[in-house]
Amino acid sequence: MDITLEVNGETRHLSIDPRVTLLDALRERLGITGPKKGCDRGQCGACTVHVDGRPVLACLTLAATVREPVRTVEGLAADGRPHPVQQAFAEQDALQCGFCTSGQVMSAVAAVEQEVADVREFMSGNLCRCAAYPNIVAAVEQARSTKESADARV
Amino acid sequence: MDFLAPTSWAEALECKAAHPDAVAIAGGTDVMVELNFDHRRPPALLDLNRVPELADWALDDGRVRLGAGVPYVRVISELGHLLPGLAMAARTVGSPQIRNRGTVGGNLGAASPAGDSHPALLAAFASVEIGSVRGTREVPVAEFFTGVKRSVLEPDELISAVLVTPPSGPQQFSKIGTRNAMVIAVSAFGFALHPDTRTVGTGIGSAAPTPRPAPEAAAFLAGELEAAGLWSSRGALPATLATEFGRRVRDAAAPIDDVRGSAAYRSHALSVMARRTATWAWDAYRDENRSAA
Numbered sequence: 001m002d003i004t005l006e007v008n009g010e011t012r013h014l015s016i017d018p019r020v021t022l023l024d025a026l027r028e029r030l031g032i033t034g035p036k037k038g039c040d041r042g043q044c045g046a047c048t049v050h051v052d053g054r055p056v057l058a059c060l061t062l063a064a065t066v067r068e069p070v071r072t073v074e075g076l077a078a079d080g081r082p083h084p085v086q087q088a089f090a091e092q093d094a095l096q097c098g099f100c101t102s103g104q105v106m107s108a109v110a111a112v113e114q115e116v117a118d119v120r121e122f123m124s125g126n127l128c129r130c131a132a133y134p135n136i137v138a139a140v141e142q143a144r145s146t147k148e149s150a151d152a153r154v
Numbered sequence: 155m156d157f158l159a160p161t162s163w164a165e166a167l168e169c170k171a172a173h174p175d176a177v178a179i180a181g182g183t184d185v186m187v188e189l190n191f192d193h194r195r196p197p198a199l200l201d202l203n204r205v206p207e208l209a210d211w212a213l214d215d216g217r218v219r220l221g222a223g224v225p226y227v228r229v230i231s232e233l234g235h236l237l238p239g240l241a242m243a244a245r246t247v248g249s250p251q252i253r254n255r256g257t258v259g260g261n262l263g264a265a266s267p268a269g270d271s272h273p274a275l276l277a278a279f280a281s282v283e284i285g286s287v288r289g290t291r292e293v294p295v296a297e298f299f300t301g302v303k304r305s306v307l308e309p310d311e312l313i314s315a316v317l318v319t320p321p322s323g324p325q326q327f328s329k330i331g332t333r334n335a336m337v338i339a340v341s342a343f344g345f346a347l348h349p350d351t352r353t354v355g356t357g358i359g360s361a362a363p364t365p366r367p368a369p370e371a372a373a374f375l376a377g378e379l380e381a382a383g384l385w386s387s388r389g390a391l392p393a394t395l396a397t398e399f400g401r402r403v404r405d406a407a408a409p410i411d412d413v414r415g416s417a418a419y420r421s422h423a424l425s426v427m428a429r430r431t432a433t434w435a436w437d438a439y440r441d442e443n444r445s446a447a
Contacts, residue, residue, distance in 0.1 A: 018155045018156070018157035019199075021189075021190065040191075041187045042187060042249075042252060045251060051254075054254040056254050057251045057252065059186070060181075060186040060187065060252070060255065061182055061186070061255065062179060062185075062186060062199070062201070064157055064199075065201050067203075107251070122250055125248065125249020125251045125336060126249075
C-alpha cells in the first residue's frame, strides 16, 4: 500500500506492506536510523520518536496509521547547532554506549517542552543498560533551566 | 494483507461486517507486539484512528461516554475527577510513550486478564458499548470477559465506548509489578465506594482467567458497613473488617503460577491490596465529610 509520511518537515511517499512499523519504515525504507531497534516490543524506548509532538514508540506504531508529522532525533538540530537537550546530554556526559541515547533525547525533549514535574517518572519508558540515569536526569534538568532562562529573556 | 481505514463509525461497522476476521487496531501498542514477532498474521487490519466518533469523551445522560479511541494520556489529564479509578489505573499503563497511543477500547478488545483498565472499570460498575451493522448493545464489564483474551464481542462487532457513571465516592487502584514502567501486572485490584447506593465495587486483575469482580467480598463489606452504621457516621473502618474483606477478595481469585509470579504470591498480594485500597478509600470518604462540614 502507498502511504505518505511527513518526517522532520519533509513529505515522503513510500509503498509498504501494511504490517510495517513506523520504526522499520523510518530505518529500512527512509534511511532515518536515529531511532534504534532495541527490543521491538515496546519495553526499551530506544525507538522513541515524536508523532504530532508527543513521544511514542515507533516499534509499536503501525506506519500506515500515522498521518501526523513525525520528528526523529535527526530533526532536532537547527542552523547546524545541536538542540539544547542534545547539548545538555553532551555536557552532562549523559551516555556511555549511546545506543539508547536518541530515544532518551526524544523523551527528554518532550519532558522539557511539557515542563513535566517528575523527570524520572516521565523518562521511565527509556532504559539505559549502561545505567547513565543520574547524568540523564541532570541533562534534562540542565536543558530545562536553559529553557527557563531563555523563556525569561523573551 | 488488507488494510482497511474507514473514516466514519458507520463505515467502520460495514468494514467489520465485510471482514469479520479483520483485527481492529487503535494505538497499536498491543496488536503490534504480536505482529512484530509473527505470533499473529491477520488477513486484514482495521485502522480505527480515522473514525472521529471514537476520538472523544462526553457526559451523556448522566454518564461519561468515553470513546474507545481516547488515549490514556487524556484519561489521566481530563478525567481524573470523573473517572478517578480509571485515571489511576491509566497512570500505571506502560510508559508515557505507550500512554500517548494506547486506549481503553484497545485494552478491552485485547481482553487480557492483566489489562490495567479492567479492575477499575469493574469497580466502577462500567459498561461496554458495542456496535455492529446489526445495532448497538451495552454489556456490563463484569459480563464482558469470557476467557483468557476472550470476550463477548462477535466477529462483526467493534467496541465504540465505555460508559461509566461518575463516582459518588472515592475510588482506588493498586497494582504490583517489577518495574515502574512497562510492567504487566503480577496482580492488580480496583476498589470503589458507592455511597449513593451503599455498595462497594471491586475488580481483580491478573489473578484469574479473566478480570473479575469479587461480589461476595463486596457485599460482605457493604453489609458490615451498613450494620455498623458507618455509611452515615463515617466512623473509622475497623482494621479487622478491612482484613476480612482482603481475605474474601483473595478467595474470589483463581491465580496461576507463571513467569510473573506464583499463585500463592498473587493471592497474598491481592488480600493486601484489597485491605489497603478499602482503607484508603474509606479514609478519603471520611475526609470528604470533614471538609464539607
